[in-house]
Amino acid sequence: MSETVTAGHPPASPTQAGSALAVPVSTARTMLLAAAIVALATIALTVVTAVAVFRASTAGSWAIGLTLLALLPVLASLFTIWPFTQGVRQHRLCRTAQASHDLVDFRLYRSRASNSSWITMGICLPIILVCLFVLLLVANDHAVQVTFFDVSFMSTTFTTIVKAFGKNIAIAVIAEVLVLVFGLVLAIGRMAPGTAGRPIRWLATLYVDAFRAIPGIIVIYLIGFGLPLANIPVLSDLGVFWSAILALALTYSAYVAEVFRAGIQSIHQSQTAASRSLGLPYGKTMRFVVVPQAVKRVLPPLLNDFIGLQKDTALVTIIGVVDAFSQATIYSSNYFNLSSVTLVAVLFIIITIPQTRFVDRLIEKDQSTMKARG
Structure with a gap:
């Protein structure tokens, strides 16, 4: 007698079905139990947070904001009920499939139940973090909020700090231009071919190793205070603004040189061989063939280095540059409040x-292009 195959799932052998269904559904049940505990704890924490905000003394313009910030997690925590109930429903269907020895549905519903549990706990995590942040703000009679997030003090110092922040941007932009040029020169120097290029390779390698090892703040300090003390012509008269640019350019050129070198080495040797076979010398091969392709490949890591350079512009305050951070520290020392420093961070x-996000987009686009090319 031939076996009849009904529409739907293909029949599994009794041995396969028995062994697979022998696996208990305890995994999905455990996940649902964990999700239930996390969801209940989240709801309880949101209620505690709301009560703490309501009982806390008012804090000026932050009173309404904190109240809304406390109510939003309470409402958001209620959304955890939906994926959890879906998980419970999938778990019941899983038990039904186990009882009917339906292997495919058993695995399907068990996976869906576990996934619903993960969704529930994933929703709870940001809610818990928001609640902890609000509790930190209202603790000790709003001491943290008054010290770090005083809106009235931020608005008072906003104009002055934003103007000083323009100096940070100017330092970063000028230094980035210098870093691009000098970093590329160092990268090419590290890869200078032949015996004649060996001294250049040694010098470039020594420079890169040295400036990658020295902390940037030390380079800024040595150039900012050392050059005027040494009384070197031209260099001693740079001033703190250009000394800061020079120090950052020297430091980050070492990092960018390695990025460029990695990009150049990623270009296949056939590109160089083809251009040399056409009669192009080494310099023109690098200029017209290798470097343009390499620069396109290393744009994301280059932008990452420039982000780090922008943040390190706050270090130039040690040599007397009146940037946003130094202006904020003046306010904080005069008024014993760090909200101005928080404004600089913002x-x-x-x-x-x-x-x-732009770097992430470039990386995704590059990966998509590589996948499309196979």
Whole structure:
């Protein structure tokens, strides 16, 4: 007698079905139990946070904001009920499939139940972090909020700090241009061919190793205070602004040189061989064939280095540059409040995060292009 195959799932052999269904559904059940505990703890934490905010004394313009910030997690925590109930439903279907020895549905519903548990806990995590942050703000009679996030003090110092922040941007932009040029020269120097290029390779390698080993703040200090003390013509008269640019350019050129070198080495040797076979000398081969391809490949890591350079412009305050950070420290020392320093941090975040997302976009685009090419 031939076996009839019904529409739907192909029949599994009794041995396969028995061994697979012998696997307990305890994994999905454990995940649901963990999700239930996390969800209940999250809801309880949101309620505690809301009560703490309501009982805390008012804190000026932050009173309404903190109240809304405390109510939002309470409402958001209720959304955990939906994926959790879906997980419970999938778990019941899993038990039903186990009882009917349906191997495919058993695995399907067990996977869906576990996935719903992970979704529930994933929703709870940001809610817990927001609640902990709000509790930190309202602790000790809003001491943290008054010290670090005083909106009225931020608004008072905003104009002065933003103007000083323009100096940070100017230092970063000028230094980045110098770094691009000098870093590429160092990278090519590290790869100078032949016996004649050996001294150049040694010098470039020594420079890169030295400036990658020395902390940037030390380079800034040595150039900012050392050059005027040494009374070197021209260099001693640079001033703190250009001394800061020079120090950052010297430091980050060593890092960017390695990025360029990695990009150049990633270009296949056939490109160089083909251009040399056409009669192009080494210099023109690097200029017209290798370097343009390498630069395109290393744009994401280059932008990452420039983000780091922008953040390190705050270090130039040690040599007397009146940038945003130094201006903020003046306010904080005069008024014993660090909200102005928090404002500087916010400004750096505002200019850095878009660049970071742009880098991620470039990386995704490069990966997509490579996949399309096979």
